[in-house]
Amino acid sequence: MRILSLAGRRLAASIPTLFLILIGVFLLLQMAPGDTVDALMAQMGGGDAASARELRQFYGLDLSIPMQLANYLWRLVRLDLGFSSIYGKPVASVILERLPPTILLMTASLSFAFFFGLVFGVIAARGVNRWPDTLISTLGLIFYATPSFWFGLMAIVVFSVYLQWLPSGGFEDIGTVQSGVWRVLDIASHLVLPTLTLGLIFLAIYLRIMRASMLEVLNLDFVRTARAKGLDETHVVTRHVLRNALLPMVTLIGLQAGTMLGGSVVVESVFSLPGLGRLAYESVVQRDLNTLLGIVFVSALLVIVVNFVVDLLYARLDPRIQADG
Amino acid sequence: MDLTRLEINRRTALLTSAAIAANVINPMRAFAQDTPRKGGVFNVHYGAEQRQLNPSLQASTGVYIIGGKIQENLVDLDADGKPVGVLAESWEATPDGKTVAFKLRKGITWHDGKPFTSDDVAFTAMNMWKKILNYGSTLQLFLTAVDTPDPQTAIFRYERPMPLNLLLRALPDLGYVSAKHLYENGDIRQNPTNLAPVGTGPFKFVKYERGQYIIADRNPDYWRANAPYLDRIVWKVITDRAAAAAQMEAGELHYSPFSGLTISDMARLGKDKRFIVSTKGNEGNARTNTIEFNFRRKELADIRVRRAIAHAINVPFFIDNFLGDFAKLGTGPIPSTSTDFYPGADTPQYPYDKAKTVALLNEAGYKPGAGGTRFSLRLLPAPWGEDISLWSTFVQQSLQEVGIPVEIVRNDGGGFLKQVYDEHAFDLATGWHQYRNDPAVSTTVWYRSGQPKGAPWTNQWGWEDKTVDKTIDDAATEVDPVKRKALYAEFVKEVNTELPVWMPIEQIFVTVITAKARNHSNTPRWGSTSWHDLWLSA
Numbered sequence: 001m002r003i004l005s006l007a008g009r010r011l012a013a014s015i016p017t018l019f020l021i022l023i024g025v026f027l028l029l030q031m032a033p034g035d036t037v038d039a040l041m042a043q044m045g046g047g048d049a050a051s052a053r054e055l056r057q058f059y060g061l062d063l064s065i066p067m068q069l070a071n072y073l074w075r076l077v078r079l080d081l082g083f084s085s086i087y088g089k090p091v092a093s094v095i096l097e098r099l100p101p102t103i104l105l106m107t108a109s110l111s112f113a114f115f116f117g118l119v120f121g122v123i124a125a126r127g128v129n130r131w132p133d134t135l136i137s138t139l140g141l142i143f144y145a146t147p148s149f150w151f152g153l154m155a156i157v158v159f160s161v162y163l164q165w166l167p168s169g170g171f172e173d174i175g176t177v178q179s180g181v182w183r184v185l186d187i188a189s190h191l192v193l194p195t196l197t198l199g200l201i202f203l204a205i206y207l208r209i210m211r212a213s214m215l216e217v218l219n220l221d222f223v224r225t226a227r228a229k230g231l232d233e234t235h236v237v238t239r240h241v242l243r244n245a246l247l248p249m250v251t252l253i254g255l256q257a258g259t260m261l262g263g264s265v266v267v268e269s270v271f272s273l274p275g276l277g278r279l280a281y282e283s284v285v286q287r288d289l290n291t292l293l294g295i296v297f298v299s300a301l302l303v304i305v306v307n308f309v310v311d312l313l314y315a316r317l318d319p320r321i322q323a324d325g
Numbered sequence: 326m327d328l329t330r331l332e333i334n335r336r337t338a339l340l341t342s343a344a345i346a347a348n349v350i351n352p353m354r355a356f357a358q359d360t361p362r363k364g365g366v367f368n369v370h371y372g373a374e375q376r377q378l379n380p381s382l383q384a385s386t387g388v389y390i391i392g393g394k395i396q397e398n399l400v401d402l403d404a405d406g407k408p409v410g411v412l413a414e415s416w417e418a419t420p421d422g423k424t425v426a427f428k429l430r431k432g433i434t435w436h437d438g439k440p441f442t443s444d445d446v447a448f449t450a451m452n453m454w455k456k457i458l459n460y461g462s463t464l465q466l467f468l469t470a471v472d473t474p475d476p477q478t479a480i481f482r483y484e485r486p487m488p489l490n491l492l493l494r495a496l497p498d499l500g501y502v503s504a505k506h507l508y509e510n511g512d513i514r515q516n517p518t519n520l521a522p523v524g525t526g527p528f529k530f531v532k533y534e535r536g537q538y539i540i541a542d543r544n545p546d547y548w549r550a551n552a553p554y555l556d557r558i559v560w561k562v563i564t565d566r567a568a569a570a571a572q573m574e575a576g577e578l579h580y581s582p583f584s585g586l587t588i589s590d591m592a593r594l595g596k597d598k599r600f601i602v603s604t605k606g607n608e609g610n611a612r613t614n615t616i617e618f619n620f621r622r623k624e625l626a627d628i629r630v631r632r633a634i635a636h637a638i639n640v641p642f643f644i645d646n647f648l649g650d651f652a653k654l655g656t657g658p659i660p661s662t663s664t665d666f667y668p669g670a671d672t673p674q675y676p677y678d679k680a681k682t683v684a685l686l687n688e689a690g691y692k693p694g695a696g697g698t699r700f701s702l703r704l705l706p707a708p709w710g711e712d713i714s715l716w717s718t719f720v721q722q723s724l725q726e727v728g729i730p731v732e733i734v735r736n737d738g739g740g741f742l743k744q745v746y747d748e749h750a751f752d753l754a755t756g757w758h759q760y761r762n763d764p765a766v767s768t769t770v771w772y773r774s775g776q777p778k779g780a781p782w783t784n785q786w787g788w789e790d791k792t793v794d795k796t797i798d799d800a801a802t803e804v805d806p807v808k809r810k811a812l813y814a815e816f817v818k819e820v821n822t823e824l825p826v827w828m829p830i831e832q833i834f835v836t837v838i839t840a841k842a843r844n845h846s847n848t849p850r851w852g853s854t855s856w857h858d859l860w861l862s863a
Contacts, residue, residue, distance in 0.1 A: 032739075032740060033736060033739070033740035033743040033744050033748070034736075034737075034738075034739030034740045034741075034742060034743035034744075035739065035743075036739070038738075038739035038740075038742045038743045038747075038781075039737075039738055039739035040376065041459075041739075041742055041781045042738030042739055042741070042742050042781070043373065043375060043376070043385065043387065043738070044383050044384065044385045044459045045384065045385045045386075045459070045759055045767075045782075046459050046460060046759075046767060046780075046781055046782045047459035047460075047462075047780070047781070048459070048462050048463060048777070048780055049777035049778070049779055049780045050462070050777075051456075051457060051459070051462060052779060052780070058514060085376070086374075086376050087376075087535060088376065088377070088515065088519075088520065094535070097535065097536075098536065149565075149567075152568075153567050153568065153571065156568060156571040156572075156575070157571055157574075160571065160572075160575045160577075161571055161574045161575045164575065167577070168568070168571055168572045168575045168577055169561075169563060169568055169572055169577070170537065170538075170561065171537060174537075174538050174540065174559055174561075269564045269565040269568070270565045270567075270568045271568065272537075272561065272562060272563045272564070272565070272568060274534070274535070274536030274537045274562075278536065278564065279536065282374075284737075285737050285738065285739070286739070287739050
């Protein structure tokens with residue numbers, strides 16, 4: 001019950017933020033030159049002024065900006081995200097179609113980065129300033145400094161073009177209709193390279209944080225006490241240090257869940273994945289206001305949910321922190 | 326493992342090239358190789374998704390590349406660029422040019438089984454070509470009615486003379502027919518058929534997964550005997566050009582149309598035996614790079630300044646070093662690929678001559694001021710291709726050398742069109758002029774005065790010339806092909822003299838296609854055509 005009331009309060013507190021974000025994005029996009037009809041003309045390679053006028057009416061762009069904004073907000077209150085001008089169908093269904101690949105890619109690369117960041121961070125901290133630490137830290141720095149589109153392209157060149165081990169793009173095989181386990185395996189094989197590409201950069205951050213936080217906790221008094229009790233090193237590290245060192249990592253996950261949605265535009269383009277990042281990019285270029293606002297809305301919701309889960313995890317990891325504190 | 330993946334693995338690719346090598350030695354086997362093979366899946370690179378797929382409603386290569394396989398046009402162009410009937414069998418115009426009668430092919434059915442008749446043609450012409458289709462609405466402006474005395478005859482009636490050769494050269498692009506029974510009720514723009522097209526063509530629409538792929542399968546009831554050969558076409562949505570090149574190499578794509586890859590990747594794949602990289606089959610999609618002058622800037626309203634700017638830029642150097650084999654020196658708005666209208670290079674040209682630039686600018690009264698600056702300009706490049714971006718930088722540096730600093734202002738597509746053609750917030754703009762087989766389709770609008778504000782790719786320069794306007798109007802309604810050609814030669818001479826827009830580079834789209842494809846690139850607008858005869862060798 002306490003959790004439910006906390007959730008309710010959290011949600012209530014985030015509604016004003018959500019509206020401010022949506023209004024901000026709406027106004028920002030008004031400042032960009034051109035509207036969705038100009039973008040359509042660019043795509044068509046020309047058209048006459050009369051049909052442009054007709055199209056503006058069709059897309060509801062003949063209204064004044066405050067009117068358009070008011071219309072949008074009023075629809076939103078009724079949980080209607082509106083109609084997408086590039087897709088010609090309700091924004092909600094457009095986003096729903098794109099959500100599974102994005103969430104799959106996001107959770108896969110976050111888990112990958114979290115798990116290996118944790119493992120390598122611990123190894124580096126245990127061998128601080130010795131060769132494992134140097135090796136891991138250097139690799140981390142390289143991953144962090146490499147642009148993800150380059151990583152992605154190189155991965156395609158090596159694993160798809162030369163070795164032909166993995167597919168070079170797409171979400172699943174179009175040539176054959178698969179079901180059950182085979183479909184899962186097929187999608188998994190398509191997601192290996194994008195997950196690695198997106199995950200490697202985050203891996204670098206996680207392992208740096210994990211290493212630093214391990215080193216800090218390792219020097220605390222209770223660790224000395226544990227050692228003095230006669231506990232073996234493995235026990236000390238897993239039971240006492242790790243648990244306390246995890247807190248900053250969990251914070252980071254909460255922060256990065258939002259970044260990952262935006263950060264996947266590049267990875268989605270390189271690997272031709274039908275995700276939310278590419279949809280957002282396309283909506284900006286095509287000036288599809290409804291779709292863009294819909295994506296912002298859904299992303300904001302996602303970030304709120306993830307942060308809520310993170311708060312719960314805090315309480316679980318460190319009982320001193322109260323869930324309602 | 327599926328069939329597509331099997332086909333493309335490197336070992337089979339090598340075996341294929343070995344087989345081709347063997348054919349040179351053994352002519353009998355070569356003959357066997359060239360017997361069309363049925364079957365196979367053809368994977369096509371689809372770079373930019375459109376809002377719909379019906380070519381009766383949107384004239385752009387992004388729609389033709391898909392819709393052109395599913396729906397068909399009345400006429401298309403043959404290998405020599407001459408009109409050849411598709412849904413129309415023959416045609417005849419009255420001497421006054423006000424009536425054109427099309428005789429339609431018999432026994433054709435839509436993919437849903439309903440018969441194709443002249444009612445479909447009349448409905449499409451009056452409700453789509455004339456009202457919605459871009460460029461179609463201009464072409465058919467004076468179309469008053471389409472009579473259908475019988476199911477195989479469609480008679481187009483015009484208020485003003487319509488030159489038959491203009492109509493026949495425009496219809497390959499602007500003459501796709503849609504089914505009346507699917508469109509007669511409700512708003513045409515919102516019709517769900519637009520995203521699941523139904524046509525008479527060799528391929529039947531199967532599925533469109535937004536952001537991923539489109540699939541069309543062989544139409545077993547296609548009217549041409551033994552066609553098509555392919556079992557299936559798959560268009561894969563790949564927005565990243567470098568990733569598309571990698572997929573070509575991995576064998577997951579067979580064809581990247583309309584210069585879909587980067588210039589460097591196209592040059593690289595051109596050296597690879599597994600691919601054919603060529604401009605062949607795109608002659609009908611010629612374009613020219615432009616420099617558009619805004620006459621609202623008093624400096625640019627002076628003809629000496631416009632000519633000086635043209636003389637300041639070393640175009641052959643730019644082509645040799647940045648565009649390579651994919652471009653050539655342009656001579657005006659009508660490109661040399663247009664055999665029917667190209668007037669030759671015997672019109673005013675502006676070769677690189679820095680001394681002349683300096684002399685012209687001084688004569689116009691723009692002497693170098695502080696720091697050698699005469700005046701500065703804002704250049705807006707269109708975001709359509711990397712050649713435009715390179716070209717704008719080259720222009721910037723060339724003009725810097727003669728004392729005209731240039732600020733480059735980059736926009737995305739919608740922003741560029743708005744700022745240049747609606748708000749006129751530019752001094753110089755640069756992009757592409759698309760030539761569509763006849764100057765009256767999309768070329769003369771760049772020069773004819775009186776274009777409504779906001780109409781993209783039209784005369785928005787603040788420039789008006791009564792002589793040019795008259796030549797354009799006369800040519801648009803001249804029914805005698807010889808006189809018409811002469812009028813357009815006159816037009817090119819006039820606009821090259823006045824230079825409201827300079828078109829110094831000519832380009833044709835580049836095709837990258839697997840060497841296994843047969844019967845490809847065999848017409849001037851091949852990427853847009855129906856591919857009924859395309860096949861893949863083993």
